[in-house]
Amino acid sequence: MIDLTTLIAYVVIVLGFVFIPGPATLLTVARATSSGTRVGIATGAGIAAGDVIHTVTAIVGISAIIAASALLFSIIKYAGAAYLVYLGLRAILEKTPVDGLSGLLPISAATAFRQAVLTEVLNPKTALFFLAFLPQFVRPENGSAVVQLALLGAIFVLLGLVSTVAFAVGAGGLGNFLRRNPAVLKWQGKVVGSIYCALGLRLAMQDR
Known part of the structure; x- marks a missing residue:
């Protein structure tokens, strides 16, 4: 079992990582703003599944x-x-319904979840982060390294999910307000799509 001092240090560092806006947060906020809180939470859950x-x-x-x-x-x-x-180009080119009474969302929660899982799994920087970060908190005297890594990973996933859900709830409320304005709704797909494209280009230009 991981000793308390190591565990506290790990949790504090991870909290700093997950609550500082990054690609996962931007993806969650973009989905929640365009499609509602439920879809934002599904995106956060997909990211968590990818981290698992x-x-x-x-x-x-x-x-x-x-x-x-x-x-x-x-x-x-x-x-x-x-x-x-x-995903970004499809969001930019897709015609978004502007009937605020239709109750239709641009994307379903299930689709958002699947897309988030793929996006997170296909990010090699995340894979390398787990490889480089988790072992720093493994101590031979604390028992099985596999058990320690599994516990550290589970804590990271849980805290990350809490973070993305919190951002999704906030962004979802903002999205409900924005969707009442047809002019904003007309452009939000282009904004969300631009965010996706920017994240994709950012990932492509990253070095090993």
Whole structure:
């Protein structure tokens, strides 16, 4: 079991990571603003699911292969970047219904969840982050390294989910207000799409 001092230090550092707006937060806010709180929360849950996968791969050593292989890193990086740009272009080109009484949302929660999972899984920087960050808090004297890594990963995922849900709730309320204005609704798809494209380009230009 991880000792209390190490656990507290880890939690404090992770809180700093997850509550400072980053790509995951921007994706969640964009979805919540355009499609409502429920879809924003689904996006946050998808990101958390992707982080669970990264935790597992870090434990079994797949992330180490990504770190060692420039080719594999590039393939995953560009696949993730292309997917984000695809989502962005589709949001920009898609005609959004402006009938505020229709009750229709631009995207379903299930679709948002699947897209968020793929977006997070295809981000090699996240894989390398888990590989580099989690082992720093593993102590041989505290028992099984696998158990420690699993616990650290679970804490990171949980705190990340709390963060994205909090941002989704706030952005969802803002989105409800914005959707009452047809002029804003007409342009919000282009704004959300631009955010996705920017995140995709940012990922593509990152170095190993």
